[in-house]
Amino acid sequence: MSEPETSRPPEAIRPEVETMLALVRERYGSRLSPDELAGVRTAIEGIVQAAHALRAVRLGNGEEPGQAFAAYRAEP
Amino acid sequence: MAEQVVFASVRRLGELIRERRLSPVTLAETFLERLERLGPRYNAVVTVTRARALEQARRAEAEIAAGRYRGPLHGIPYGAKDLLATSGGIPTTWGAAPFRDRVFDFDATAIVKLEAAGAVLCAKLAMVELAGGMGYRQPNAAFTGPGVNPWSRDAWSGGSSSGSGSAVAAGLVPFAIGSETWGSILSPAGNCGVAGLRPTYGRVSRHGAMALCWTLDKLGPLALTADDCGLVLEAIAGRDPADPTTVDRPFRHGATAPGRPFHFGVLRGVTEGAEEAVRENFERSLAVLRQIGTVEEVALPDLPYDDITRTILFAEAASAFEDMIESGAIRGLTAPEDHYTAYARDAILAKDYVKALRLRGVMAREADRVLAPLDALVAPGRAGEAARLDGEVRSAIRGTARDVMGAVGNGAGLPAVAVPNGFGPRGLPTSLQFMGRAWEESTVLAAARAYQSRTDWHERHPADLT
Numbered sequence: 001m002s003e004p005e006t007s008r009p010p011e012a013i014r015p016e017v018e019t020m021l022a023l024v025r026e027r028y029g030s031r032l033s034p035d036e037l038a039g040v041r042t043a044i045e046g047i048v049q050a051a052h053a054l055r056a057v058r059l060g061n062g063e064e065p066g067q068a069f070a071a072y073r074a075e076p
Numbered sequence: 077m078a079e080q081v082v083f084a085s086v087r088r089l090g091e092l093i094r095e096r097r098l099s100p101v102t103l104a105e106t107f108l109e110r111l112e113r114l115g116p117r118y119n120a121v122v123t124v125t126r127a128r129a130l131e132q133a134r135r136a137e138a139e140i141a142a143g144r145y146r147g148p149l150h151g152i153p154y155g156a157k158d159l160l161a162t163s164g165g166i167p168t169t170w171g172a173a174p175f176r177d178r179v180f181d182f183d184a185t186a187i188v189k190l191e192a193a194g195a196v197l198c199a200k201l202a203m204v205e206l207a208g209g210m211g212y213r214q215p216n217a218a219f220t221g222p223g224v225n226p227w228s229r230d231a232w233s234g235g236s237s238s239g240s241g242s243a244v245a246a247g248l249v250p251f252a253i254g255s256e257t258w259g260s261i262l263s264p265a266g267n268c269g270v271a272g273l274r275p276t277y278g279r280v281s282r283h284g285a286m287a288l289c290w291t292l293d294k295l296g297p298l299a300l301t302a303d304d305c306g307l308v309l310e311a312i313a314g315r316d317p318a319d320p321t322t323v324d325r326p327f328r329h330g331a332t333a334p335g336r337p338f339h340f341g342v343l344r345g346v347t348e349g350a351e352e353a354v355r356e357n358f359e360r361s362l363a364v365l366r367q368i369g370t371v372e373e374v375a376l377p378d379l380p381y382d383d384i385t386r387t388i389l390f391a392e393a394a395s396a397f398e399d400m401i402e403s404g405a406i407r408g409l410t411a412p413e414d415h416y417t418a419y420a421r422d423a424i425l426a427k428d429y430v431k432a433l434r435l436r437g438v439m440a441r442e443a444d445r446v447l448a449p450l451d452a453l454v455a456p457g458r459a460g461e462a463a464r465l466d467g468e469v470r471s472a473i474r475g476t477a478r479d480v481m482g483a484v485g486n487g488a489g490l491p492a493v494a495v496p497n498g499f500g501p502r503g504l505p506t507s508l509q510f511m512g513r514a515w516e517e518s519t520v521l522a523a524a525r526a527y528q529s530r531t532d533w534h535e536r537h538p539a540d541l542t
Contacts, residue, residue: 032419050383065433
C-alpha cells in the first residue's frame with residue numbers, strides 16, 4: 001500500500017472531466033440547461049479528483065473489497 | 077403535567093409509567109398536541125399519526141394496568157424519520173415531493189420492534205429529500221420546507237434527519253429514529269443540541285427503510301441523553317432475516333461504566349477547519365474527559381478517507397435512484413441542485429467504485445488498529461454551528477468540508493454517539509462525538525453518559541417553546 005497523492009491541479013484532470021461531461025451531455029443533455037450543465041461539470045470535477053486519489057493508492061492483489069458476497073440458497 | 081414530562085428523559089418517563097404515576101394516553105396526548113401546534117414552526121413533521129398513537133397508548137395503558145409491563149419504552153411516544161415504511165394509510169414520503177402521497181402496506185422492522193417494545197408512534201418526521209443523496213447544497217431541500225432549528229429560527233436543524241433532531245430538541249417527542257449514511261444522525265443531533273447514536277453497520281435492520289446506499293445506511297436513535305439512546309437501541313437492534321446485513325450480536329444497554337478510567341484518543345489535526353467556538357468547546361470537553369480517563373493523540377495513516385466513502389456513496393445512490401435519475405423524475409424534487417447533480421455520477425467508473433470498496437477494507441483495519449487500545453476516539457461532532465437557513469450547507473459529502481471522523485466512521489461502519497458540549501457565538505449548540513470499535517456501542521454510550529453526568533448541556537433547552 002503506498003501513500004496517496006494530493007489533489008491534482010484542475011488543468012491536469014480537464015481532459016478526463018471533459019470526456020465524462022460529454023458522456024453526461026450525450027445521455028441527458030437535452031434536459032439540462034447551461035447553468036445545470038455547469039453544475040454537473042463541477043460535480044464531475046469532484047468525482048474525477050476522488051478517482052485519482054483512489055487510483056494513487058496501490059493495493060496488493062489479495063486486497064478484497066470490504067464488502068462480502070455470500071452465495072444464496074433459499075431456506076426450506 | 078406538560079412541564080414535568082416534556083423534557084423528561086425516556087428513562088424517567090418509563091419509571092413514571094411503570095409505577096403507574098403517568099398515563100401513556102395522557103402522555104401521548106401531550107406530545108400529539110405539541111407536534112400539531114409546534115411541529116409546523118420547525119418544519120419538523122410530515123404526518124402526525126394521532127389515531128395510531130392513541131390506539132397504541134390505550135393498549136399500553138391496559139397492558140400495564142393488567143401487569144404486563146414490557147420495558148422502559150412501554151407507553152413512550154416517539155417519532156420516526158419519514159423514510160421508514162408504515163402501514164395503516166400513513167404516508168411514507170422520503171421527504172420528496174414525488175412521494176408525498178405514497179403509502180406502504182407494511183411496517184419497517186424498526187417500527188415493528190418499537191411496537192413490540194410498547195412504544196407509541198406519534199409522528200413521521202421531516203427529512204431532507206431522499207436523505208440528501210442527490211447533492212443538495214441548501215437547507216430548503218424537502219417538500220416540507222427547510223428544517224428550522226429550535227435554538228434559532230434562522231438556522232438549519234438538519235440534516236438529513238432534520239425533523240428527528242428538531243422534534244427532540246423542541247420537546248415534541250421524547251425520542252426519534254433517524255438514519256445515517258454519512259452524518260445524517262450526528263449532524264442534526266449536533267445542530268439541535270441533543271444526543272444522537274449511529275450504531276454499528278448491521279446492528280439495526282434497515283428492512284422497510286429507504287435505501288440510499290446499501291453498504292453505508294444505518295438507523296439509530298436521537299434523544300435527550302446518551303442513556304436514552306441506549307434504551308432505544310436495545311429495542312431496535314438485532315438480527316432480521318429481511319436485512320441480510322444484520323448480525324446476531326445481542327446488545328444490552330448497560331447501566332454502569334467499565335469500572336476503570338476511560339482511554340480516549342484524538343486524531344491528529346481533527347479540529348483543523350473547525351470554527352473557533354467548536355475548538356474551544358472541544359478543549360473544554362477534553363478537560364472534562366481527563367477527569368474520567370486519559371486522552372492521547374493518535375494518527376491514522378494518510379489515506380483518501382473522504383474520497384473512499386464519497387465514491388461508495390455516490391455510486392450506490394446513483395444506482396438506488398436510477399429510475400428517478402434516468403426518467404428525469406428528480407426534476408420534481410425541491411432543491412434546484414437536486415434536479416441535475418446526480419447526472420454527474422455517470423462519471424464514476426466501476427473500477428473506481430471497486431477500488432473504493434477495496435480501500436474500505438484497509439480503512440476498516442486501520443481504524444480498528446487505532447481504536448483497539450482505546451475506548452473511543454473523541455472529536456467535535458460538527459465543525460461549526462448550524463448553517464443559516466438562507467445559506468449554503470458545507471458538506472464533506474460534496475467535498476466542501478473535511479470530515480475524517482465521518483468518512484472513517486461511516487465507511488468502516490463504526491458506532492458513534494454525539495452529545496451537546498456547549499454553544500457557539502450565534503447561540504447554537506456544538507457537540508462532542510465518541511466513536512468506538514465495531515459493536516462497542518455500550519462503550520461509547522458509557523463514555524458519553526459519563527461526560528453527561530459531569531456537564532449540564534443536555535439539560536438546557538430552547539426558549540420560546542410554549
